[in-house]
Amino acid sequence: MSNITYQIEHSPAYASLILDLRPQQTVLVEASAMAAMDTSVKMQSKIRGGLMKGVGRMLGGESLFINQFTAKNDSGRVYVSPGVPGDIQHYSIENHCGLLVQSSGFVACSDTVQIDTQFQGFKGFFSGESLFLLRVTGRGDFWFSSYGAILEVPVTKDYVVDTGYVVAFEDTLNYNVEMIGGLSFRNLKTGILGGEGLVCRFSGKGRLWIQSRAIYPLLNFLHPFRPTKSSN
Numbered sequence: 001m002s003n004i005t006y007q008i009e010h011s012p013a014y015a016s017l018i019l020d021l022r023p024q025q026t027v028l029v030e031a032s033a034m035a036a037m038d039t040s041v042k043m044q045s046k047i048r049g050g051l052m053k054g055v056g057r058m059l060g061g062e063s064l065f066i067n068q069f070t071a072k073n074d075s076g077r078v079y080v081s082p083g084v085p086g087d088i089q090h091y092s093i094e095n096h097c098g099l100l101v102q103s104s105g106f107v108a109c110s111d112t113v114q115i116d117t118q119f120q121g122f123k124g125f126f127s128g129e130s131l132f133l134l135r136v137t138g139r140g141d142f143w144f145s146s147y148g149a150i151l152e153v154p155v156t157k158d159y160v161v162d163t164g165y166v167v168a169f170e171d172t173l174n175y176n177v178e179m180i181g182g183l184s185f186r187n188l189k190t191g192i193l194g195g196e197g198l199v200c201r202f203s204g205k206g207r208l209w210i211q212s213r214a215i216y217p218l219l220n221f222l223h224p225f226r227p228t229k230s231s232n
Contacts, residue, residue: 003110004141012087012149012212017080017107021071026111029067033080033107037069041076044068068111082107082145089150089209091142091168097206098137098171101144105167110140135171144168148213159202164214170206177201 004027005020019027021041031045045065069078082088084104091099093113106115117132136142146167153159155173163177180199202208 006090006141006143008088008090014085015082015088015145017088017143019069019078019080019108021069021076021078023071023073023075026068026070027078027108028111028113029069029078029080029108030082030106031065031067033082034067034069035079035081037078038071038074038076040074041069041071041078044070080108080143084145084147084215086145086147086211086213087150088143088145089152089168091136091144093136093138093140093142095139098135099142099144099168100171101134101136101168102146102166103132103134105144105146106134107143107145109136109142112140113138113142144209146209146211147215147218148211151210151212153208153210155202155208156205157203159208160199161202161208161210162214163198163200164217165210166200167209167211169202169208172206173202173204173208175200175202 004025005022007018007020009016009018016035021027034043037043045067047065088107093099093109109115114137116135116137144167150167155169160180169175177198177200
C-alpha cells in the first residue's frame with residue numbers, strides 16, 4: 001500500500017513518475033528529477049540529515065541536495081523523470097525490512113524514509129560497480145529507477161546475478177561477489193571469452209530486482225563511434 005498516490009507511466013522504456021500530494025503532504029525527490037509541478041506545490045532544496053549524510057549520498061552516486069516538495073493549502077501534482085531511460089519501481093519500506101539500492105537509483109520517497117550509504121568494501125571494488133550502495137530504512141514510500149526494464153525475483157535460497165544487472169534487494173538477503181563458476185584459470189578463461197565474469201551470489205529469503213539491460217555494454221558499443229580529434 002502507498003501513502004502517497006502515484007502513477008508510473010511510459011514504462012518500461014521511458015518511465016516517468018506522477019505524484020499526487022494531499023494538502024500539507026511532502027515528498028523528497030532526487031535533485032534535477034522534477035519535470036513539472038502545480039503552482040500549489042512549493043519546493044525547497046536541503047542537505048537532508050546534515051552535511052556528512054549528504055556527502056555519503058554523493059559517494060553513493062546521488063546529489064548532495066535533495067529537493068523537498070510540499071503541497072501547501074491545496075493538493076498538487078509533481079511529475080518526476082529520472083535521468084536515464086528505463087523503468088521505475090515502487091517499494092513500501094517497513095521497519096522490519098530495509099532496502100539496498102544501486103548507486104544513482106534513488107528517484108523519490110516519503111519524508112519519513114531515511115537514506116544512507118553502505119560501504120561494499122572489496123565487494124564493490126572487485127565487481128567494477130560503485131563502492132557504495134544506498135541503504136533505505138524507516139517507513140513509507142520509496143521509488144527507484146534502472147536502465148532498462150525492472151524484473152522482480154523472489155529469492156528463497158540461492159540466486160546468481162551479473163553485477164551489472166543488480167538494481168536493488170531487500171536487506172534480508174546476503175550477497176557475495178565471486179567469479180562465475182568459482183576462481184580458477186579455466187573459469188577465468190570461460191568468463192573472459194564468454195563475456196561473463198563477476199557475479200553476485202544472493203542467499204536467504206527476500207526480493208531482488210534486476211534490470212533487463214546493463215549500461216556498460218552500451219558504452220562499449222558506442223565507444224568506437226565517439227568523436228575523435230584529428231591528428232592533422
